[in-house]
Every structure is written in C-alpha cells, then in structure tokens.
Amino acid sequence: MKLKIALLAGDGIGPEVAAQAVTTLQAVEETFGHEFSFTEALVGAIAIDKQGDPLPDETLALCKESDAVLFGAIGHPKFDNDPTAKVRPEQGLLKLRKELGLFSNIRPVKIFPTLIEKSPLREERITGTDFVIYRELTGGIYFGEKFLSEDGTVASDLCIYSEEEISRIAHLAFKAAKGRRGKLTLVDKANVLESSRLWRKVVTRIGESYPEVTLDYLFVDNAAMQLILNPSQFDVILTENMFGDIISDEGSIIGGSIGLLPSASVGEDSSMFEPIHGSYPQATGKNIANPVASILSAAMLLDHFELKEEAEAVVRAVTLSLKKGIVTPDLDPNSKYGTDDVGHYIASNI
Amino acid sequence: MKLKIALLAGDGIGPEVAAQAVTTLQAVEETFGHEFSFTEALVGAIAIDKQGDPLPDETLALCKESDAVLFGAIGHPKFDNDPTAKVRPEQGLLKLRKELGLFSNIRPVKIFPTLIEKSPLREERITGTDFVIYRELTGGIYFGEKFLSEDGTVASDLCIYSEEEISRIAHLAFKAAKGRRGKLTLVDKANVLESSRLWRKVVTRIGESYPEVTLDYLFVDNAAMQLILNPSQFDVILTENMFGDIISDEGSIIGGSIGLLPSASVGEDSSMFEPIHGSYPQATGKNIANPVASILSAAMLLDHFELKEEAEAVVRAVTLSLKKGIVTPDLDPNSKYGTDDVGHYIASNI
Ligand SMILES: CC(C)[C@H](C(=O)O)[C@@H](O)C(=O)O
Ligand SMILES: CC(C)[C@H](C(=O)O)[C@@H](O)C(=O)O
Numbered sequence: 031m032k033l034k035i036a037l038l039a040g041d042g043i044g045p046e047v048a049a050q051a052v053t054t055l056q057a058v059e060e061t062f063g064h065e066f067s068f069t070e071a072l073v074g075a076i077a078i079d080k081q082g083d084p085l086p087d088e089t090l091a092l093c094k095e096s097d098a099v100l101f102g103a104i105g106h107p108k109f110d111n112d113p114t115a116k117v118r119p120e121q122g123l124l125k126l127r128k129e130l131g132l133f134s135n136i137r138p139v140k141i142f143p144t145l146i147e148k149s150p151l152r153e154e155r156i157t158g159t160d161f162v163i164y165r166e167l168t169g170g171i172y173f174g175e176k177f178l179s180e181d182g183t184v185a186s187d188l189c190i191y192s193e194e195e196i197s198r199i200a201h202l203a204f205k206a207a208k209g210r211r212g213k214l215t216l217v218d219k220a221n222v223l224e225s226s227r228l229w230r231k232v233v234t235r236i237g238e239s240y241p242e243v244t245l246d247y248l249f250v251d252n253a254a255m256q257l258i259l260n261p262s263q264f265d266v267i268l269t270e271n272m273f274g275d276i277i278s279d280e281g282s283i284i285g286g287s288i289g290l291l292p293s294a295s296v297g298e299d300s301s302m303f304e305p306i307h308g309s310y311p312q313a314t315g316k317n318i319a320n321p322v323a324s325i326l327s328a329a330m331l332l333d334h335f336e337l338k339e340e341a342e343a344v345v346r347a348v349t350l351s352l353k354k355g356i357v358t359p360d361l362d363p364n365s366k367y368g369t370d371d372v373g374h375y376i377a378s379n380i
Numbered sequence: 381m382k383l384k385i386a387l388l389a390g391d392g393i394g395p396e397v398a399a400q401a402v403t404t405l406q407a408v409e410e411t412f413g414h415e416f417s418f419t420e421a422l423v424g425a426i427a428i429d430k431q432g433d434p435l436p437d438e439t440l441a442l443c444k445e446s447d448a449v450l451f452g453a454i455g456h457p458k459f460d461n462d463p464t465a466k467v468r469p470e471q472g473l474l475k476l477r478k479e480l481g482l483f484s485n486i487r488p489v490k491i492f493p494t495l496i497e498k499s500p501l502r503e504e505r506i507t508g509t510d511f512v513i514y515r516e517l518t519g520g521i522y523f524g525e526k527f528l529s530e531d532g533t534v535a536s537d538l539c540i541y542s543e544e545e546i547s548r549i550a551h552l553a554f555k556a557a558k559g560r561r562g563k564l565t566l567v568d569k570a571n572v573l574e575s576s577r578l579w580r581k582v583v584t585r586i587g588e589s590y591p592e593v594t595l596d597y598l599f600v601d602n603a604a605m606q607l608i609l610n611p612s613q614f615d616v617i618l619t620e621n622m623f624g625d626i627i628s629d630e631g632s633i634i635g636g637s638i639g640l641l642p643s644a645s646v647g648e649d650s651s652m653f654e655p656i657h658g659s660y661p662q663a664t665g666k667n668i669a670n671p672v673a674s675i676l677s678a679a680m681l682l683d684h685f686e687l688k689e690e691a692e693a694v695v696r697a698v699t700l701s702l703k704k705g706i707v708t709p710d711l712d713p714n715s716k717y718g719t720d721d722v723g724h725y726i727a728s729n730i
Contacts (some may be wrong), residue, residue, distance in 0.1 A: 185541060
C-alpha cells in the first residue's frame with residue numbers, strides 16, 4: 031500500500047517521539063513491502079515562533095492532501111498563564127481538527143500486565159480493564175460561540191450539538207462495540223444539560239438499530255467515579271467533547287503511564303494519529319521521553335488503513351519491549367535506555 | 381445558640397441518613413446547651429409525586445426563613461432515562477441553590493486512617509491527602525440559557541460567568557487556603573474556554589491580595605489525572621460549577637467510600653448541608669445506608685455557625701465509631717450494624 035503521511039512533530043518531546051513512530055513505520059514498510067512517504071510541517075508553539083501562526087496554511091494544505099497525519103505533541107508553558115495571549119499553540123490543534131473534520135477521537139485504554147504495579151490503583155481493581163473512549167472532537171463547547179464583554183467582566187462559551195454531529199460518531203461507537211464485547215456506555219449530564227438530553231435521545235434511537243449492543247447511561251460525575259472504582263465494567267464509552275477530554279485523561283492513569291496511550295482522530299476524509307500525552311517541556315531534548323504512545327499511534331494508523339497484520343506486528347514488538355524491560359526511565363528508574371533505544375528495539379522486532 | 385433548621389430529607393436513603401444527622405444534632409443540643417428546631421419539608425421526586433413540583437413554594441419559603449437547611453438526597457431512577465420528562469427531581473435542588481444564593485459548594489476530602497485499605501488507590505499514593513474543593517454552584521453551564529430547536533435537532537447550553545460571580549467564591553477559597561496550608565489551585569480550561577480565561581484573570585488578580593497563598597493553575601483534564609496520581613499535592617481547589625461536579629465526585633473515591641463525605645453550600649444569607657452521595661435507591665428502607673456523610677454534614681453546619689467545639693465533638697465521635705468498627709456494611713461486609721445503630725453510637729459519644 032502507498033500512504034502519504036504528513037508529519038507534524040510539534041513542540042517539546044513531540045519531535046523525539048514522532049521520530050520513533052516514523053522509524054517503526056519504516057520497519058513496517060520494509061518488512062511488509064509498503065510505500066510510506068513522510069512530509070514534515072510546522073504546528074504549535076514552534077509554528078508561532080517561526081511564522082506567527084500555530085497552523086500555517088502550508089501545513090493545513092499538506093494535511094488535506096495526505097492520507098493521514100502523524101502528530102507529535104503541542105503546547106509550551108510560556109502561553110499557558112497568559113489569558114490575554116492572542117495566539118496560542120492549542121488553536122493550531124483545534125483548527126486542524128475542525129478543518130480536517132476529525133469528529134471522532136478514539137482512545138483505547140488497556141492494561142499491559144507487566145506494568146500493572148505502576149498503576150496508582152490496586153491490582154485487583156484494574157485487572158481485565160480494556161475499554162475504548164469515543165470522544166466527539168469537533169463540536170460542543172470547544173467550538174460554540176465565545177463571548178467576552180467589552181469591559182471584560184462577562185465571558186461565555188456555548189455548548190451546542192446537532193443531531194447530525196451526535197449520530198455520526200454514535201454509529202462509529204456502536205460499530206466498535208459490536209466488534210468488541212457489545213456494551214456501549216453514554217456519558218452525559220442529561221439531568222442538567224439540554225445538549226446532553228439531545229445526546230441521550232439520539233443515541234437511544236440509534237441504539238435500536240444495534241440490537242447486539244447493550245446501551246447504558248452514566249452521568250459524567252458518576253462516570254468519573256466508576257472509571258476508578260471499577261474500570262473493567264466498560265467496553266465502549268461514548269461522550270461529547272469536553273467530558274471526553276476530562277474522562278479520557280482520567281482514564282489514562284489506570285494503566286500506570288500516560289506515556290503508553292495512543293489515539294486516533296478520524297473523519298470522513300482525514301485521519302490523525304497522536305499520543306495522548308502532552309509536549310512535556312521538562313523532558314525536551316533529553317532523550318528520556320517514552321516513545322511507546324507515539325509508536326502505538328502509528329499502529330492505530332496501520333489499523334485504520336486495514337493493515338491489520340502490520341498493526342499487530344507493532345503491538346507485539348511493543349509488548350516484547352515492555353516484557354524485556356527495554357523501556358524509558360519513566361517505567362523503570364534504573365533503565366539506561368533512551369527514547370531512541372526503545373524505538374530502535376521495537377523497530378528491529380517488526 | 382438558637383438555630384432554626386429546615387429538614388429536607390428528599391428521596392431514597394435521604395430520610396434514613398438525615399434522621400441520624402438530626403439525632404446527632406440533638407445530642408449536641410443537649411450536651412452543649414443549644415436550642416435547635418427542625419421543620420420538615422418536601423423536595424425532589426417525593427415532592428413531585430405528592431405535589432407535582434420538585435420544590436414546592438412552602439419548602440422554599442421554609443428554607444428562606446430558616447438559619448440553615450439540612451438536606452438528605454435527591455433523585456429517582458424513573459426520571460433518569462426520560463429525556464422528555466418535563467419535571468425532574470434535580471430541578472428542585474438546582475432551583476433551591478439558585479433561590480437561596482448558595483454560590484459556594486465546599487467539599488472536604490480527607491483520609492480516615494482506619495479506612496485506608498478501602499481505597500481503590502494504593503496506600504502510598506493517598507497518605508496525607510487532605511484537601512477541600514470550592515465549587516461555584518449557582519452559575520456556569522448549569523444556569524446559562526438552554527435552547528432546543530423546534531424540530532428537536534439542535535440543543536445548546538450556555539456557560540456564562542461574570543467577574544462578580546467568580547470573585548465572591550474566590551475570596552472564600554483564598555481565605556480558606558490562608559487558614560490551611562496556604563495553597564490554592566484553580567482548575568479551568570483556559571486553553572480553550574473564554575469563560576475559563578476570565579476565571580484565570582479574576583482569580584490571579586484577587587490572589588495579589590493574599591500574598592500568604594501560593595496560587596497555581598491546572599487544566600481540568602490534567603487535574604482529573606493529578607487527583608488520582610498525587611492527591612496529597614492539593615490544599616484548596618477552586619473551580620467552576622461543571623468542572624467542580626466532575627472533579628469532586630472523582631475526588632470522593634480517594635478515601636474509599638463516598639458514604640463518608642459531607643458538603644456545605646453557602647451564600648450571603650443561607651446555607652445548606654448535605655452528604656455528597658446520591659439517593660441510592662437500591663438501599664432505600666433497608667437500614668444499611670452509611671449515615672456518616674450526613675452526620676459530618678451536620679458537623680459542617682455547626683462549624684459554619686462558629687460552634688467549633690461542637691463540630692469537633694461530632695468529628696471525634698465519628699472517628700471513634702470508625703475505629704471501633706461500629707460501621708454500616710458498605711465499610712465492613714460482616715458488620716451487623718444498621719444505619720440507626722451507627723447514628724445512635726455516634727450521638728451517644730458526643
Ligand atoms: C491541548 C488541548 C486543546 C486538547 C483538548 O482539550 O482537546 C488536549 O487536552 C487533548 O485532549 O487533545
Ligand atoms: C443532582 C445533580 C443535579 C447535582 C449536580 O450536578 O450539581 C449533583 O450531582 C451534585 O453534585 O450535587
């Protein structure tokens with residue numbers, strides 16, 4: 031298969047971990063006889079520094095004409111505590127999601143048995159955890175109208191959803207549940223929010239065409255508890271943008287390291303793959319960042335293009351590296367392996 | 381001291397646990413020579429069933445003329461999955477908060493050493509946890525304009541905040557931090573939301589008048605992780621209504637049982653005290669619900685009226701009951717003590 035991949039390494043540790051995803055994909059290319067091309071472009075704080083724009087036009091154009099986007103990380107502390115900053119790295123990411131129509135963010139959470147003692151949760155609570163979150167990514171309060179009064183004393187954000195926006199991701203989530211353990215949990219706040227009641231109505235109706243899938247509902251506050259109390263109860267979680275942001279970061283701690291978790295963002299015509307961790311500025315340039323989340327994102331890319339065997343080969347190589355202790359210091363303080371060692375080990379086992 | 385207390389027991393286990401809070405307050409009354417009066421009124425599902433209104437006018441009037449409200453729990457499953465229901469129990473609670481101007485919801489999270497093995501988190505992660513959440517309670521997306529298009533295909537909720545709404549609770553939170561370990565963490569989503577940027581601006585400015593307090597900021601997604609990864613880093617957490625709902629329920633699992641956690645909701649002229657757990661319909665009438673959260677809410681009531689010694693006596697009696705194993709079955713599956721046994725034991729030790 032020929033794939034044209036846009037490489038948006040971004041900020042902080044982004045370039046270091048994305049490089050290992052590329053190494054892995056190149057190993058797949060060779061072993062399985064594919065043709066992947068990689069073209070780099072700027073995004074985030076570095077794009078602001080160099081071009082004054084977190085998502086330059088060339089970057090967007092490249093992404094649109096590529097088959098997939100491989101994304102590193104975004105964000106720099108110098109923007110975080112400045113509520114008056116006109117341009118912020120995150121705007122680049124949000125605009126990219128919107129422009130590419132990436133309405134569905136998919137985040138699998140699984141336990142690697144060798145890492146179980148890394149989890150802040152007791153072992154008996156988390157054994158068997160294996161769920162995937164479908165987070166709506168281009169609607170809701172992220173993209174609704176924003177308002178700041180002229181005197182700067184009143185501000186607002188609108189959380190708005192249409193049936194169409196809910197239904198397209200709901201279908202993806204139901205299909206996923208059908209191919210898994212057949213359970214879908216809608217997380218909302220239907221006891222308070224009008225938009226959540228629309229979610230509940232639309233998802234309930236769509237559920238009727240998936241009789242193999244059991245649908246249940248959790249209020250988001252209760253979901254935030256259940257995720258920690260009993261994570262193995264979940265199979266597929268479906269939720270709106272803001273709740274998904276919170277719940278999926280919370281869920282990321284179950285496995286013991288956010289450095290392991292990949293994500294896919296998909297739409298009609300585009301798809302993007304990125305680790306769920308941030309740009310982790312403190313670790314930048316130290317060759318200590320864990321490349322596994324980025325490499326597993328590459329596996330999700332392969333899977334997205336139906337290269338099942340190839341995706342499995344990557345996951346197998348990652349699992350082997352964890353088992354053999356070829357890991358970065360976040361997983362083993364005594365480890366002498368750097369980001370690139372781990373990446374090369376994984377690539378060499380494809 | 382004379383206190384006129386409105387007793388809104390509500391639904392499910394509400395009446396059972398609230399009764400034990402009353403027993404405790406009566407013991408305090410006797411031991412310390414106060415005069416507390418209790419007047420009951422309807423709220424929630426039971427008020428809908430009896431009067432078609434989750435917050436009847438008489439109930440609201442009673443609350444307004446009382447010094448404080450003691451609240452049980454609210455909610456019934458028959459309303460939860462019906463997005464079309466015109467009247468819902470939760471509306472009673474939300475209206476009550478708004479009408480009484482209870483803008484600040486205060487939720488302390490502490491570990492009882494005897495219960496540490498009940499926590500889903502590993503012991504070493506949670507030792508030393510002792511924080512309090514200040515959640516804004518009468519603004520934001522809970523109370524902003526709601527919209528549903530005529531054809532029912534588009535729905536929205538507005539998250540809106542004014543400087544005034546932010547500043548009044550911020551002052552309470554800074555004062556609390558000053559009297560504690562001097563750290564305040566603002567939880568927001570200032571990298572995306574205009575309303576969060578207003579929070580950050582206002583809270584930062586107010587912080588300048590509290591030089592003893594160190595102010596820091598966390599994005600809500602990161603906060604949802606940090607709360608589990610390292611809860612002892614927090615002292616006072618300040619946040620808006622919706623984030624507070626999620627974060628505080630999440631935080632409630634740290635101590636091992638949501639059945640232990642009280643809350644206070646305060647405003648200019650009124651105050652309300654309630655367990656943070658819900659109406660727990662499955663346990664209704666079985667005399668198994670844990671009354672401790674409700675009893676500790678009574679302690680917060682005493683504390684609110686500057687009855688420090690009295691409040692401490694209640695906390696001491698609760699701690700003793702936990703230490704002696706006089707607890708409901710949620711904390712000890714072999715326990716033969718019912719809701720009322722635990723309540724009476726605590727009251728008898730005041
Ligand atoms: C960086 C930020 C805008 C982003 C979000 O909130 O969506 C991030 O937290 C994520 O989850 O991808
Ligand atoms: C019952 C519900 C409306 C309420 C809320 O969301 O505020 C509850 O979850 C709470 O936290 O007190």
